[in-house]
Amino acid sequence: VAKTTIRDIAAAAGVSRQTVSRVLNERPDVARQTRERVWKVIEESGYRPSDIARSLARRRSLALGVVIAGLEYVGPSRTLRGIAGQAESLGYTLLFKDLPSLDTNRVQPLLDSLLAWEVDGLVWAVPEVGSNRQWLQGQLPRLPVPVIFLTMEARHDLSVVSVDNYAGGRLATAHLLEQGYRKVGHIAGPLNWWEARQRKAGWQDTLAEAGISVVDGAWDEGDWSAASGSQAFCRLLERYPAMEAVFVANDQMALGLLQVAYQKGIRVPRDLAVVGFDDIPEAAHYWPPLTTVDQRQEALGEMAVQELVRIIEAHRQNDAAKPRAIVLEPRLVIRESSRALPPEACGESSGGG
Amino acid sequence: VAKTTIRDIAAAAGVSRQTVSRVLNERPDVARQTRERVWKVIEESGYRPSDIARSLARRRSLALGVVIAGLEYVGPSRTLRGIAGQAESLGYTLLFKDLPSLDTNRVQPLLDSLLAWEVDGLVWAVPEVGSNRQWLQGQLPRLPVPVIFLTMEARHDLSVVSVDNYAGGRLATAHLLEQGYRKVGHIAGPLNWWEARQRKAGWQDTLAEAGISVVDGAWDEGDWSAASGSQAFCRLLERYPAMEAVFVANDQMALGLLQVAYQKGIRVPRDLAVVGFDDIPEAAHYWPPLTTVDQRQEALGEMAVQELVRIIEAHRQNDAAKPRAIVLEPRLVIRESSRALPPEACGESSGGG
DNA sequence: CTGAAAGCGCTTACAG
DNA sequence: CTGAAAGCGCTTACAG
Numbered sequence: 001v002a003k004t005t006i007r008d009i010a011a012a013a014g015v016s017r018q019t020v021s022r023v024l025n026e027r028p029d030v031a032r033q034t035r036e037r038v039w040k041v042i043e044e045s046g047y048r049p050s051d052i053a054r055s056l057a058r059r060r061s062l063a064l065g066v067v068i069a070g071l072e073y074v075g076p077s078r079t080l081r082g083i084a085g086q087a088e089s090l091g092y093t094l095l096f097k098d099l100p101s102l103d104t105n106r107v108q109p110l111l112d113s114l115l116a117w118e119v120d121g122l123v124w125a126v127p128e129v130g131s132n133r134q135w136l137q138g139q140l141p142r143l144p145v146p147v148i149f150l151t152m153e154a155r156h157d158l159s160v161v162s163v164d165n166y167a168g169g170r171l172a173t174a175h176l177l178e179q180g181y182r183k184v185g186h187i188a189g190p191l192n193w194w195e196a197r198q199r200k201a202g203w204q205d206t207l208a209e210a211g212i213s214v215v216d217g218a219w220d221e222g223d224w225s226a227a228s229g230s231q232a233f234c235r236l237l238e239r240y241p242a243m244e245a246v247f248v249a250n251d252q253m254a255l256g257l258l259q260v261a262y263q264k265g266i267r268v269p270r271d272l273a274v275v276g277f278d279d280i281p282e283a284a285h286y287w288p289p290l291t292t293v294d295q296r297q298e299a300l301g302e303m304a305v306q307e308l309v310r311i312i313e314a315h316r317q318n319d320a321a322k323p324r325a326i327v328l329e330p331r332l333v334i335r336e337s338s339r340a341l342p343p344e345a346c347g348e349s350s351g352g353g
Numbered sequence: 354v355a356k357t358t359i360r361d362i363a364a365a366a367g368v369s370r371q372t373v374s375r376v377l378n379e380r381p382d383v384a385r386q387t388r389e390r391v392w393k394v395i396e397e398s399g400y401r402p403s404d405i406a407r408s409l410a411r412r413r414s415l416a417l418g419v420v421i422a423g424l425e426y427v428g429p430s431r432t433l434r435g436i437a438g439q440a441e442s443l444g445y446t447l448l449f450k451d452l453p454s455l456d457t458n459r460v461q462p463l464l465d466s467l468l469a470w471e472v473d474g475l476v477w478a479v480p481e482v483g484s485n486r487q488w489l490q491g492q493l494p495r496l497p498v499p500v501i502f503l504t505m506e507a508r509h510d511l512s513v514v515s516v517d518n519y520a521g522g523r524l525a526t527a528h529l530l531e532q533g534y535r536k537v538g539h540i541a542g543p544l545n546w547w548e549a550r551q552r553k554a555g556w557q558d559t560l561a562e563a564g565i566s567v568v569d570g571a572w573d574e575g576d577w578s579a580a581s582g583s584q585a586f587c588r589l590l591e592r593y594p595a596m597e598a599v600f601v602a603n604d605q606m607a608l609g610l611l612q613v614a615y616q617k618g619i620r621v622p623r624d625l626a627v628v629g630f631d632d633i634p635e636a637a638h639y640w641p642p643l644t645t646v647d648q649r650q651e652a653l654g655e656m657a658v659q660e661l662v663r664i665i666e667a668h669r670q671n672d673a674a675k676p677r678a679i680v681l682e683p684r685l686v687i688r689e690s691s692r693a694l695p696p697e698a699c700g701e702s703s704g705g706g
Numbered sequence: 707c708t709g710a711a712a713g714c715g716c717t718t719a720c721a722g
Numbered sequence: 723c724t725g726a727a728a729g730c731g732c733t734t735a736c737a738g
Contacts, residue, residue, distance in 0.1 A: 003497070005715055016725045021717060031723055046495065051469040052408050053715035056730045061405065066449075072634070077430045084451035093466060096419075096449035098437035113446055116404040142399065144356070226638035234699035252635065259640045260699060281425070282605065282635060285579035287612045346587035346613060358731055369709045374733060384707055406731035409714045 004047045013041045024049055051093070055118065060316075064092045064308065065114035067107070068125040069099040073224070073252075074280045075297045079125055079150065082301025090309050095119055099126055104135045111139070121146045121308045125301070128152035128194040146315065148308040150300060153194055154325035159311060161304045161326045165195045168293040168330040169202020172247045172275040175291070175332055177210055179339060181245035181273055184212075186219035187232045187257065189249040196221075199249045199277060215240060222253045229253025230260045237264075245273035245338070251280045251292055258286055258337075274337040288336035295330050303328065357400045366394045377402055404446070408471065413669075417445045417661065418467035420460070421478040422452040426577070427633045428650045432478055432503065435654025443662050448472055452479055457488045464492070474499045474661045478654075481505035481547040499668065501661040503653060506547055507678035512664060514657045514679045518548045521646040521683040522555020525600045525628040528644070528685055530563050532692060534598035534626055537565075539572035540585045540610065542602040549574075552602045552630060568593060575606045582606025583613045590617075598626035598691070604633045604645055611639055611690075627690040641689035648683050656681065 006024075010017040015034060022030050023038040030038075041047075055061040064087055070076040087094045095117055097110040114122060124136065124147055133152055140147065140158075151162040176184050186203045189196030200219065207214050217239030222228035229248060233256065236243065248254040254276035258268060266272050268288055276283060276292040283290040303326055314321035359377075363370045368387060375383050376391040383391075394400075408414040417440055423429040440447045448470055450463040467475060477489065477500055486505055493500065493511075504515040529537050539556045542549030553572065560567050570592030575581035582601060586609065589596065601607040607629035611621060619625050621641055629636060629645040636643040656679055667674035 003715090007715080017716080018718095018725060019723090022724085025717085029723060034723080048465060048469050050409075050471055050715055051466075052405055052414065052471050053730090054717075055405050056403075056409055056732085057715080057717040059717095059730065071430050071434050072427075074425075074427075077424050081424050081451055081453070084449060085453060088450070088463075093470060094449045096437060096447045097441070098434055100434070100438060110441075112401060113404075116401050117446060118403055118405050226635060230638070230699075237699075252638075255635055256638050259638055262640050264699070282579060282608055285583070285605075285609050285612055287615050287640070346583075346590075346617070356731090360731080370732080371709060371734095372707090375708090378733085382707060387707080403731055406714090407733075409716085410731080410733040412714065412733095 004045050006047075006049065009038065009041050009045065009047050012045070013038045061118045061120055062092055063095055063117060063119045064121050064123060064305065065095045065097065065117070065119040066123040066125060067097045067099055067110055067114070069102060070127060071098055075278060075295060076125065078297040079301040079304075082298035082303075083123055083125070083305050084301075085298075086302040086305035090305065092120070092305070092309065102126070102129050102132055104132050107135070111143075115144065119145060121148070121312050123148055123150065123301075123304050123308060125150040125304070129190075130192045146308060146311045146321075148304050148311070150304055151195060154327070155323075157323055159307060159323040159325075161300060161307055161328070163195075163295045163297070163300060163328045163330055165198035165330075166202045168277060168295070169199035169247070170206045171202075171330065171332045172199075172277065172291075172293055173203045173206035175334065176245040176247065176273055176275060176338060177206070177212075179245070179273060182212055183215075183240075183242050183244040184218075185236055185240050185243040185246040187229060187236065187246060187248045187253055188219055188221045189253075190223050191221055196249055199247075203247050218243070222249070222256075224250055224252060226252045226256035226259075229256030231256075233257040233260050243272065245269075245275075247275045247277075249277050251276040251278045251283045251286075251290060254290055254292070254337075255282070255286060258290075262287075268337050269339055273339070276337075279333050283333075284335065286337070291335045291338035292333050293330045294333050296328055300328055357398050359400075359402065362391065362394050362398065362400050365398070366391045414471045414473055415445050416448055416470065416472045417474050417476060417658065418448045418450065418470070418472040419476040419478060420450045420452055420463055420467070422455060423480060424451055428631060428648060429478065431650040432654040432657075435651035435656075436476055436478070436658050437654075438651075439655040439658035443658065445473070445658070445662065455479070455482050455485055457485050460488070464496075468497065472498060474501070474665050476501055476503065476657055476661060478503040478657070482543075483545045499661060499664045499674075501657050501664070503657055504548065507680070508676075510676055512660060512676040512678075514653060514660055514681070516548075516648045516650070516653060516681045516683055518551035518683075519555045521630060521648070522552035522600070523559045524555075524683065524685045525552075525630065525644075525646050526556045526559035528687065529598040529600065529626055529628060529691060530559070530565075532598070532626060535565055536568075536593075536595050536597040537571075538589055538593050538596040538599040540582060540589065540599060540601045540606055541572055541574045542606075543576050544574055549602055552600075556600050571596070575602070575609075577603055577605060579605045579609035579612075582609030584609075586610040586613050596625065598622075598628075600628045600630075602630050604629040604631045604636045604639075604643060607643055607645070607690075608635070608639060611643075615640075621690050622692055626692070629690075632686050636686075637688065639690070644688045644691035645686050646683045647686050649681055653681055 220232040222232040279294040311321040573585040575585040632647040
């Protein structure tokens, strides 16, 4: 069962391979008659040109490599969907690599494999944790293709698309202040994560600007998991019993917090107002429904691919696109956990599907 | 900046391209001296052979295509990680396509693109909903590569790897019966999903075998979302007020149920025992922690790639591997929602990190 | 153990 | 508007 090739089509249509190639690539310089005849043969045969051969001949693969980590969380999955959707609509194929841990040792083989496939660009969707970014930066100069980084600290020499985590922390905290709370605690994510540090800084600065001195033990640190949220909350309660409200750096930890609050008879929001971060699908169904910050991670993925393709196109025209930082503004999603209205049970909903 | 090719290496090492190719592919028939000289040049130059050129020449890409849907849920993300990990360790590169909706119209272009890249095989990780499988089956005979299907009804003529959803439904229900409950209700997933039907059948048959007649209104249907779980539970409460326990077809709907239960003052598990399905990370942190069924979706992805590669290898040796169905057994994870022990708040945990 | 030739399935200049 | 030639970067037989 030999594969149908451009040669077969050429023979069947009585033209040269060259002409078939022109038809395939929709070049205008083909006689209408010829074009129609060739198309007919192509369709009847079910011929599909080989992208591999095309890549080799064109010296351009129309493929993008994506390296992603943290797929066990909702955020990265959303980002991946954004990346995949945008790549598809721009005509790029995605080569996918999952980084099972944030261990940088494992990165080199993934990178090598992607480059061996001659991708036209790379999307680096690995969170900036500890110094894992430095390793890659060291590699960058030798990388033959442009790379776009997701959600890391902006730098003048890198192309970065990120969510403004600092602004997110400010949004959450300002919202709590607006509700009249003054004693606002914080449960941070692991502080070796850039995102966790940004959110915490947003909390701290907003309090400071409101003239509220941040008590020394007013915050604690978790590891993003719900269990760690429970534990951090328990510690925080001891150190900061006067706390009226708390900004939790992600929704999962907020869930852990809510569980403990429930068990201890702490009513949310009456005794304690809570704001999370991420807007995972469950957040709307926590008890009470959780006020949170939507990171717009799908949009993040889309923007990343758009920018990467822009850079690739610029390169092809020998126009060295200057690296730039694109920042997405997060959005506050207000629900019951930060205000005094009790949710209703089995009430007629307002038209949800 | 011309790319380094095998030609450059050959020239620098004073051998033919052929010999460099032999070294690269670790063939034994190269003199030790020659091999070492060539390796040295390769390493110094940072040369990386082009997988695209190799694919073309070998008529074999060592690439697998994966089409996935439902990445907004935890399950498919886990499956994807399993697929990616296994592909990586077997030396295959993954071309990734996300199916944004279950609309079959959009499938053809994804499939065409994957085939144009000449993948050696396809992983079809799209849930079987309505008749969306039939369309693909019609395509199958013309597909030039083997396809493995995830989590759909087994068929003698297809290679399928799936979780035994029926057994999962039985596990959940039998567990509730063992706890002494007799009036066990069910909140099903959308019944145009094969998985939802299987789980429901497991519930129904287990009750029947225990000699318990299933009350007519003993079940309701949701759409997998937490909101739909809330609504289905509200309806079910009216129709089946005597219900002592309920098996919910996924954890998200169980979450919606728990929220309503809380608002209505229904204590779980004292007034109502609950079992979910999936074991999403949050399940352990619901209030109360949710008993559920672990689908082992990461293992599912791994098995799928293993089987697919097995078939590919068999094909290469002209050994037409017969399609077979591989079934993974789910596991019951028992937590507080189905038994009478109250969880403790801020207690010393048993050594969790 | 090593090399010259042909080929994988396309596209890119170059002629006409 | 169309075709003959060369080439993309490798590997696969075939000689020696």
